[in-house]
Amino acid sequence: MSISGDFLRSDFNQLGPLIELDAQAFPFPWSAQQWEELNPDHHLLFCWQDRNRANGLALFGRIGRDSVAHLLKICLEPAFQGKGGSTEFWIFVVKQLVDLEVKSIFLEVEELNHRAIGFYRKVGFRTLRLSKNFYSNGSNALIMELTL
Numbered sequence: 548m549s550i551s552g553d554f555l556r557s558d559f560n561q562l563g564p565l566i567e568l569d570a571q572a573f574p575f576p577w578s579a580q581q582w583e584e585l586n587p588d589h590h591l592l593f594c595w596q597d598r599n600r601a602n603g604l605a606l607f608g609r610i611g612r613d614s615v616a617h618l619l620k621i622c623l624e625p626a627f628q629g630k631g632g633s634t635e636f637w638i639f640v641v642k643q644l645v646d647l648e649v650k651s652i653f654l655e656v657e658e659l660n661h662r663a664i665g666f667y668r669k670v671g672f673r674t675l676r677l678s679k680n681f682y683s684n685g686s687n688a689l690i691m692e693l694t695l
């Protein structure tokens with residue numbers, strides 16, 4: 548599958564395609580209200596957009612100009628998963644974060660989400676620890692970190 552479309556930083560004004568993508572990629576997507584409560588002062592949002600569709604998104608929390616960013620959500624449209632686009636998108640995202648003087652990223656990932664863990668390891672994240680009963684359904688999370 549060829550990689551078409553644009554990688555860009557979102558200004559939070561066109562959330563519709565991202566809400567749709569979230570619903571396609573996750574069994575428990577956020578509500579429209581949760582999306583609308585995102586605040587450009589505390590969040591960074593990047594997307595892979597193709598015309599009016601969103602093929603991918605990466606959402607980070609960041610307090611002020613803190614050097615640490617928290618990866619809250621990353622996903623690709625299911626047809627694009629496992630096809631190499633995530634790595635290109637990730638390279639774009641990291642470049643943007645470096646330009647914004649972010650020095651490290653941390654994240655939590657469900658310990659059975661092997662594909663996501665495989666992706667994070669591939670792009671350089673290391674596991675810091677296992678957090679038991681992290682999610683509301685009782686499942687465990689790996690806490691991972693990447694130094695930029």
Ligand SMILES: CC(C)(COP(=O)(O)OP(=O)(O)OC[C@H]1O[C@@H](n2cnc3c(N)ncnc32)[C@H](O)[C@@H]1OP(=O)(O)O)[C@@H](O)C(=O)NCCC(=O)NCCS
Nearest residue numbers: 572620621622623628629630631633661662663665666669
């Ligand atoms: C997470 C996500 C963005 C990664 O993008 P992707 O294009 O699917 O990832 P890639 O295929 O580039 O990388 C996944 C790696 O894990 C490996 N992998 C896949 N399934 C695996 C499994 N069951 N066990 C171990 N490794 C696995 C792949 O082989 C691949 O490594 P490789 O390219 O060296 O072969 C994408 O899968 C996605 O949107 N998932 C749904 C949303 C999600 O779970 N997001 C993360 C939590 S917020």
